[in-house]
Amino acid sequence: MSLRSQMIVQDIVELFGKKNIRLTPQRIGVYRYLIEKKNHPTVDTVYSFLKKENPSLSKTTIYNTVDTLEAAGLLRMVRASEGEVRLDAVMECHGHFVCEECGEIIDFSLDGCRLPDRLNQFQINNYEVRAFGVCPQCSAR
Ligand SMILES: [Zn+2]
Ligand SMILES: [Zn+2]
Missing domain, CATH: 3.30.1490.190 (Ferric-uptake regulator, C-terminal dimerisarion domain)
Incomplete structure (x- = not known):
């Protein structure tokens, strides 16, 4: 792991602590994807990306993870054209x-x-x- 990504994980751990969110690899993975890429992905895009590293990952887990992060105020939904929902961690x-x-x-x-x-x-x-x-x-x- 590069020094830069280690720092990012540390920041996330700290932030989740402040928000009282339990750390899970899925939560860290989704949040990190969003803050690193800043590309307003769909849930499916994040899911496909994380599934490469973790083939047993289920889509339900990712949807639940997104819900948890949204409820904690760490991400928000952005509606693209035709109502498609995209994710944004820039609050x-x-x-x-x-x-x-x-x-x-x-x-x-x-x-x-x-x-x-x-x-x-x-x-x-x-x-x-x-x-x-x-x-x-x-x-x-
Ligand atoms: Zn274009
Ligand atoms: Zn945005």
Whole structure:
């Protein structure tokens, strides 16, 4: 294991401790995939990747793992085009560009991430900004 990935695992162990989540190889595997790749994968993509290292891994385990991490506030679901659910472990406020051709989701920062004053009296449970269009790679094709 490289020094860099050792540091990442240490960070994850610490973070899970803070959130009171029991450490399992599946939880570490899913979370680590998300923070390293930052590519907004589907659950199936993460599953196929982890299954290579652990052939006995079941899809149910991965779905349960995703649920646990979501409940702990360590990941969130992002809806791509046509309602496809994708995973994101970046919890700071940011927007998503969704390419309607290739389905790629790109993060972009939102200036300030401040809600308008007229929403002061409202309880906000989820706030998301999504931009849909065609990414440069797809435009060039
Ligand atoms: Zn594209
Ligand atoms: Zn994101």
